[in-house]
Amino acid sequence: MLLSKATEEPDALGMFAQASARLRRVVPFDAAVWRATDPETGILTTPMHGENIDAQGCFEYWETELLAGTVNLYSDLTTAPVPVAGLRDTTGDCPGTSAIYVDFMKPRGLYDELRAVLRVGSRPQGTISLFRTSKAFSRADVEFVNSLVTPLARRLRSYATPAEYAIAAGGPGLLLFDAAGSLVSVNDEARRYLEELPEGGPSTDSRLDLPVPPWLHTIALTARSGPAWIRLRTRGGRWLVCHASPMDEIGGGPQGSAVVLEPAKASDVMPLVADAYELSEREVEVTQHVARGLPTEKIAEHLFLSPHTVRDHIKAIFEKTQVSSRGELVGKLFVEHYRPAGEQTVQAADERRATAGSLS
Template sequence: MPSPAVRRRRTEVLSSAERADDADELFAVTSARLRRVVAFDAAVWSATDPETGLVTAPMRVENLGGGEHCAAYWESEILGENSVPFRDLARAAVPAARVGHGPGRPWQGENLELRAVLRTGRRPWGVVSLFRFQAPFGAEELEFVAGLSAPLAVRLRSFARRAEARSLPDAPGPGLVLFDPSGEATSINEEARHYLARLPDGPYASTALGVRLPIWIVTAALQARFTPSSVSARVRIRTVDGRWLVCHASSLSGPGGSSGPIVLVIEPAATSDVAVIVAEAYELSPRELEITQLVALGMTTGEIAGRLFISPHTVRDHIKAVFGKVRVSSRGELVARLYAVGLSAVGLSAVGRFAVGQEVVTKPDS
């Protein structure tokens, strides 16, 4: 049982997090408050894609030098060089661990990194690494940081509820970045430059192409380069104006099965790309999400019941539960709240009657 002093410090850290308006501020205020309890020399805070676990924006790096150093850190993570990778912590009983590092790092030695996955259930919404250059982290400090995992993840998750209703009127076609087998960026189209210009500030890796690639883009390419094809190299990223992009990378084969280039695609996220994140943010069950998606397609209660082989009464119960979680009172409000971000991708025809506000769709049992 934590002592009263530990509980008080935990409350102070989490109170700061609760007052944050976005993930950037959450990382900044939590790091500043946490440093008073668990001293550290450097830190990395990053949001993650809750489905793939890959890092995404925003990312906050404190006292670790340039982007190249940060890129090397994430490369070691993808390569599995760290004794306790984040992907294992996402599934571990305790979502935090002390990690040692070999020569070549300012924090080389045993237990000089304390890392944690910020997770709800097994969904990772962020990661944090704290570093010391000399004194190792202790067991009590590990326990304290582990105790912050779930509440910080819940706060991060809540920011995904903010759907952006505006479309991307000037969105070009897919952006393409080509990497050679060694991981160097060799080609880029103008569409990719357009999307990169919309991404938030953060650590970058320099290239010979005249652009700097954000670390979360580089990490997706590294994932495609070093991991099996069954592991998704896909991450969703929010632009500076709140719109969603999806970035996915694939490793191509050369002659005779040799390693070929890596192609990375950046494009506006479709409604289906954002649906899982928004559903998680509102804590919708898989069945509730499924019904909500059918509601967004304009299906009536009877049509949904027939599609899913359940009774209309069960459908109404699910819709009522969704209304309560999302805090809306009509189907039209529900679609606007959850899927406005993707209306440009699915078109008005896909949302049917909800877009024009016919009275029949404002009732749960329609």
């Protein structure tokens, strides 16, 4: 099976590389970009895998997409019946109506682009861009890639499951971008956070001797239209949240954007972990009430359910998250992300001993 090797990879970057190599045998292409996205905002995050696309090209692609794009927008594909589309097919073989074609593809000798949003339901987990230098992508190509969308998205979101990792203390990292999208200021905390992140795709150089990955350029550009945010996972397994806001100079002209990186809160991470364990919306609600320490009867009152139904939900949650007690569940979904190194194993064992394993 085409996906079997790819979905066995231990991380998203490895999955992207394997899936791309195998997909090329069935749907030939000359260049490609595989990206992770934040499932709640749909904005590019990390990691990213690129083939035959240079760093400046990545920056120009996203600048054009965000500021002038109108054809096959990723936001539109996220909610479309089929989240895959070819540029020439969509435009009736008139790609000149696409800013991406005119400003990015044509100067590089690229003939067609096939885009896909990797999604489960309406939550985008990632995107794919495949490029050809000749010959348009066919309807059969679209259908084949569409058959991969959900299994790839499911595997991509599964990488958010907790692991044994540490959270180091640290203040917010600050990066400032000017109106041209260039990085002009950065503090030491931001440098440290960026060093901890996995490969984010081909990075551009800055005057501050700091490589700027595509996701950072993208959220800085996105912030020109208003506040934006994403979550990112470091190589060590901890979660960061990235906020970006527009800045105005005196007189009202656009000056650029400010980007802040800082450790994520439990409330920031929980939706991602819930996705990774494939918890339903109702199971997430039950889990949140369990985390507050409410007994079964109180949860039933809050959610207008019978106690028996609540117990069934808790049993299903235990099975999906592979825990045997409420304390272990709370520890796995909320606590483990924020426990200092060395305390995790000991504290988890203490919690299991101190917490009853019943569903009540």
